[in-house]
Amino acid sequence: MRHGTLGTGTALAVGTALACTLAMAPAAGAVTPDTATIGFDCGSYGSGTATLTATQDGTAATISLSTSAITAPLDVGAGAVNSTLTMTKNGSGTTTFSGSDNPAIPSGSAVSTGPLTGTVAAGDSLEATSLKVVVFGITATCKATSAQTPGPFVF
Template sequence: MRHSTLGIGSLLGVGIALAGTLAMAPASAAVTPGTATLSFDCGSYGSGTATLTATEDGTNATISLSTSAITSPIPIGANSVSSQLTLTKNGSDTAVFSGSSNPAIPAGGAVSTGPLSGTVASGDQLEATSLQVVVLGITATCNATSPQSPGPFVF
């Protein structure tokens, strides 16, 4: 009986210690805001608004983008758009997020791309400045014509 009491007491002590450790652990980091909008001018390809959605997992971050600034004249298959999003980092440096993921885009549909992958550090502030999209060997370069709203992504 004595061994059983010691075993239960030990398990209870370990459980309390683990609960205290978890309570003191920092909360997982989250990017704010999670979603932002801005306007792009893509020259002869058009202009319009874009919605950016950011996520973070440690130093790895992703941004997905959908924009009415570029529409597809023909159906585009999934994972056939190559994109590069350039962002101002902390007001002076730049960060580049890139990838070749996209959902299927119907003829006349707005271009969606992402997740585009990049690396961040805690406290980084990123604001989109330009987007390069390559579809079927044709490159469209878009420049931001407005700041991100409600503001830059803070990781």
């Protein structure tokens, strides 16, 4: 009988210690919505919609983007697209997300880029306003033509 009580007490102590450890662990941030769409006009390179996917880990955030506004004229190797996404921050300032990380893009396909990295603070509300994409030394600058749907990213 004593042996069973000792086992139950030990299990209870371990469970309590685990719960306390998890309660003290820093929580990863959450961004809502995690996916949004927006229209872009890229001048002579085209126009179309873009899908943006955001993630957050503390103050670090990433946004991946795929847009039909720009198509690859040739096969583009992984890591060959240099992109900067400018976003309105809290309705008044701006912040940028940038990077040169992309999957391989076959000729004629929509350009995908990201994850683009940036820094956020709790409560930041970000909405895309422009995108600059550099591929093979050629720069395409795109301006947002619609509001982000379903709304800005809130971190």
